Amino acid sequence: MVTIRYFAAAAEAAGTTAESVVASTAGELHAVMVERHGPALERVLARCAVLSDGARLDSDDDLLAPDALVDVLPPFAGG
Numbered sequence: 001m002v003t004i005r006y007f008a009a010a011a012e013a014a015g016t017t018a019e020s021v022v023a024s025t026a027g028e029l030h031a032v033m034v035e036r037h038g039p040a041l042e043r044v045l046a047r048c049a050v051l052s053d054g055a056r057l058d059s060d061d062d063l064l065a066p067d068a069l070v071d072v073l074p075p076f077a078g079g
């Protein structure tokens with residue numbers, strides 16, 4: 001199972017800070033997240049960096065390890 005950690009606006013849109021899902025590619029992962037949490041999360045995901053075990057997922061074809069830790073990180077303001 002892939003473990004997803006949601007941060008900031010992504011956690012708010014998902015209604016949770018973490019969950020486990022079955023997915024083998026970034027595209028499958030995206031589809032599962034949107035199916036579970038709807039259009040509010042889909043809008044936030046468009047602005048997020050999604051990292052699997054610290055590496056950015058840039059393509060729907062990017063593979064996920066069966067036990068991957070995925071972080072969904074919205075843009076952060078800072079100074």
